[in-house]
Amino acid sequence: MQVAATKPSSGISLPGPSAPTISALSRRRILEDWKYILPQLFFFVVLNIVPLFVAIPILLTDMSQFNDPQVNYVGLRNFTALFTDRAVQADYLPAFQRTIIFVALNYTTVYIFGLSLALLMYEVGFRGGFFTVIYLPLMVSGLAVGYMASMLFAKETGSANLLLMKLGLLKEPINIYTATGTALLLPLMVGWRYAGYNMAIFLSGLLSIPKETIESAVVDGASYWQRLTRIYFPQMWPSFILATTMCLIGSWAVFDELVALGALYVNPNAKFLSVLFFIYGFQVERLSMGMTLALETFLPLVLVGVALQRLQRRLQY
Amino acid sequence: MTSQVQTLESLRAHRASAWTLSRRKMALRIFGLAVMIIYSVFTIFPFYILFVRSFVATADAGELHLWLPKARPVDMNTEVGNLSVFYNLDLKEMKQALGIPKGKVLRARETLAEVAKKYNIPEERIRNYFEGFYLFNGWQTLLFGQAGGSNFWAALLRTIIIAFISLGILIVLSIFTGYGLAGLRRRDQMYVYNLYLLQMVIPAMLIILPQYQMFQWFFKLFPGYDVQNSFIRQALQLLAVILINIKGTALSTMIFVSAISGIPRDLEESAMLDGAGRWQYIRHILFPLLKVPIVSLTVIQLPLFYNQFLEPYVYLDPANTTLLPFIANTAGQFSTNFQVIYSGVFASILPLLVVYLIFRRFFVEGVMAGAIKG
Numbered sequence: 001m002q003v004a005a006t007k008p009s010s011g012i013s014l015p016g017p018s019a020p021t022i023s024a025l026s027r028r029r030i031l032e033d034w035k036y037i038l039p040q041l042f043f044f045v046v047l048n049i050v051p052l053f054v055a056i057p058i059l060l061t062d063m064s065q066f067n068d069p070q071v072n073y074v075g076l077r078n079f080t081a082l083f084t085d086r087a088v089q090a091d092y093l094p095a096f097q098r099t100i101i102f103v104a105l106n107y108t109t110v111y112i113f114g115l116s117l118a119l120l121m122y123e124v125g126f127r128g129g130f131f132t133v134i135y136l137p138l139m140v141s142g143l144a145v146g147y148m149a150s151m152l153f154a155k156e157t158g159s160a161n162l163l164l165m166k167l168g169l170l171k172e173p174i175n176i177y178t179a180t181g182t183a184l185l186l187p188l189m190v191g192w193r194y195a196g197y198n199m200a201i202f203l204s205g206l207l208s209i210p211k212e213t214i215e216s217a218v219v220d221g222a223s224y225w226q227r228l229t230r231i232y233f234p235q236m237w238p239s240f241i242l243a244t245t246m247c248l249i250g251s252w253a254v255f256d257e258l259v260a261l262g263a264l265y266v267n268p269n270a271k272f273l274s275v276l277f278f279i280y281g282f283q284v285e286r287l288s289m290g291m292t293l294a295l296e297t298f299l300p301l302v303l304v305g306v307a308l309q310r311l312q313r314r315l316q317y
Numbered sequence: 318m319t320s321q322v323q324t325l326e327s328l329r330a331h332r333a334s335a336w337t338l339s340r341r342k343m344a345l346r347i348f349g350l351a352v353m354i355i356y357s358v359f360t361i362f363p364f365y366i367l368f369v370r371s372f373v374a375t376a377d378a379g380e381l382h383l384w385l386p387k388a389r390p391v392d393m394n395t396e397v398g399n400l401s402v403f404y405n406l407d408l409k410e411m412k413q414a415l416g417i418p419k420g421k422v423l424r425a426r427e428t429l430a431e432v433a434k435k436y437n438i439p440e441e442r443i444r445n446y447f448e449g450f451y452l453f454n455g456w457q458t459l460l461f462g463q464a465g466g467s468n469f470w471a472a473l474l475r476t477i478i479i480a481f482i483s484l485g486i487l488i489v490l491s492i493f494t495g496y497g498l499a500g501l502r503r504r505d506q507m508y509v510y511n512l513y514l515l516q517m518v519i520p521a522m523l524i525i526l527p528q529y530q531m532f533q534w535f536f537k538l539f540p541g542y543d544v545q546n547s548f549i550r551q552a553l554q555l556l557a558v559i560l561i562n563i564k565g566t567a568l569s570t571m572i573f574v575s576a577i578s579g580i581p582r583d584l585e586e587s588a589m590l591d592g593a594g595r596w597q598y599i600r601h602i603l604f605p606l607l608k609v610p611i612v613s614l615t616v617i618q619l620p621l622f623y624n625q626f627l628e629p630y631v632y633l634d635p636a637n638t639t640l641l642p643f644i645a646n647t648a649g650q651f652s653t654n655f656q657v658i659y660s661g662v663f664a665s666i667l668p669l670l671v672v673y674l675i676f677r678r679f680f681v682e683g684v685m686a687g688a689i690k691g
Contacts (some may be wrong), residue, residue: 030503032595037497037509040490043564048516051527058527066533117356124349132677135684136364138667141624143641147648147662148363151322151370157655159366162381192360200688207327245518253520258627259645274522281526282631291526298523305518 059292064285078292091276091295099252099272101183106251109191110243114198119228120205121199135196142193146260147295149176176261179269186257194250198243205239206232241312245305252301273297324543364666371660372452378655388451391444397432398425400447414446428489455499455656462657465646468662469521472643477668479555479629479639480622483562487618488611490563495573499580510574517567521627529631532557551637557580558628558639569614572687576610616676616683623669640665 012309061071081088117134121127135168140148150253152160155175164170175181208230217231234241257275263270264279269280373382377389397408408423416435417423433440450457460469494513498506536553580603588598629639635646644661651657673680 025369030505033497033506035497036493036595037506040563040565041509041512043560044492044513044516046528046531047528047561047564048519048524049512051524051531052519054531055527058530066530120349120352124346124353127353127403128678128681130353130357132674133360135680136360136670136673139620139624139673141626141641143624143626143645144662144666147644147658148367151367151655151659151662152363157378159370159381162379163383192363195360197684197688200684204685204688248540249518249520253522255522256641259626259630260648265649274520277522277526281529287468287526294523294526298520301520302515302518306515309514309518 009285055291055295058288059295061288063288065287068287078289079296081289082293082296088289088293092273095276097273097295098179098183098269099254099274100183102187102254102272103248103251105183105187105256106190107244109187109245110194110198111282112245113191113195114243115202117195117199118202118206119232121203126203131196131199134199138196140193142190142254142256143260145189145193146257149185149257150261152176153181153185177267177269182261182269186254186261190254190257191253194247198247201239201243201246205236209235238312238316241308241315245308245312248308249301249305254296325622341408367659367663367666371455371656371663373656374451374454375653375655385452389449391429391447391596393430393443394428394439395680397423397427397429400429415443418458455654455658455660456664458651458654458657459660462647464643464650465638467636467638467643469640469643469661472638472640475555475633475638476623476640479558479562479625480619483559483622484615484618486559486563486612487565487569491569491573491614492577492599492604492607494565494570495577496603498570498574499577500618501574501578510570510656513565513570514567516565525627525631528561532632550635554633554637558625561621561628562625566618568617568687572610572614573607576607579608609683612679612685613687616680617687619672620669624662 002143004136060073060075062074062077063071082092121130135147150158152158153174153176155161155173155177158173158176161170161173165173174185176185213231213235214227217227220231253274254272255278258270258272258275261270263272264283277290277294277297280286280293368625369382369385370378374386374389377386400411412419412421415438417432417433417438421436423432424480427435429443430440432438433443462468482685494509498510501507501510501670536557579639584602585598588602593601625639626641626645630642630645633639633642633644638646644665645678648658
């Protein structure tokens, strides 16, 4: 363990290659530090990391519910079920398809809403009032966003449907409860909700660009598009990666909005992967299968997320 | 790494310099402003519609309403059986409000005119009762009714209690973490920091099933493990949610580590020389210096706690639940009464919306400072 306790701290620096011996003083410092680190770390590890390991023995059994009296060892059957078991595939594959379409469309809304608004705000000048309005939907819960989606786009009673039809912009009412309706409108609503958040990420990226580079590009006669692609975007990589990470993790695990659309009971078109895991775990007594599927789905995602985080930090510091 | 102070300064400088552009760009600027105004309308529109719809009777939901509807005149020939569907009302309450003796049974085929005649009630009274019920049926049912064994006010109170306790403890624990990790000079500190960063990429859905299993083992408070004393059971359930909330996030760790790393070590050393202990240093010197990161964490975390759904939905009994699961239960119970559902959704948004609008300055600056960290 390398220690350089006397070095003045200035931001984050990786441990240096030189490794002086630990003096009694710095050892006391380490102990003192750990006294303050431990309280929260205990909760964090127990509630966020340990569950991943608690799951492992359960994955190898046919445990059907949380207080299952009879649990049998089944080996790796749960893991292979995704590739061999027809019943599981019939549940999983449609949900997977819905989820991946949602993720892709939701990711485009990050740019359609977040990036364009940030660029607009940057060029027009920062306006606290507009920021307040654009950030407003973030105060709305995911559940409420789901109910609002059905309020606006239900077939017979959707207010947006009725308005658009009255204005003559729409001939047939949109129905959020159909497969296409959910696939197209839910990303719109979720993008609307996170617009302010993504805008803040991109705007802080834009504001960190040194003014000189932009000014010299303007003096050299660069068009706006050239400025975007040559000056702004290359210097905003950390923002892009951060927005990607947040959107990726958030939209794979989207849940609240779907509950509002009736995914847990009546609406099969809103059954995305996270809803499927929830139903397996809490409703239909296929607990170990639900855990396995969740792990098989999310573990690659976690690895991608970690890689993105590392990339972001390398670019930032 | 950019500190929050620098960010805010560049924000202000940017705001000031934006006005010194040439006139040629004024046209573009006006175009930009117009787009922003249109987008603002687009943003506000669902809120406004939600407000209006919370007053629109379910029977009229198929028509477009852009303003509060006028109460539909009460038809005295309506049959009692249709009323309960139409207004979604509770017959017991209606009998009480109209002064009909408890023992008498209203038949479904009786019309309102017949009821008025039979029990000697002036027609005007019946009209007034139902007209009031037309607009406010949703709000009445929501605010004075029950769903899943809880009512709106109790659920709201639980939400507020959980949010504030969680936020307070989270801030204190995160400051400790930030203090212990400050500088990230050692390898052990780096490991802990990276562990916290994992939180950002682990979805709650991945760990909720085994996490629930662990709470089942230690707290024994879910179906099948009914503790006799329901108060202890409910308190433990609330504790479970609070523990999940205070466990620390990537954001809380990043915010406080970078903020405390920016505070000179000399300050701590001179405080120590003056005889202050570590705790005194944190309490009296560090804490007042951390106002910006505390505000930043509060404005990002408060909406997340207030709008928490998955954990309360899973861990709390329906009779002991917070606001959002209560709204979901209400929507399940009154699944055909849109007026109640939209009243509930609007009522669930409103408290946080008011807080947001009052403290909007802190939200804007805190979010911009926090966005750098992620």
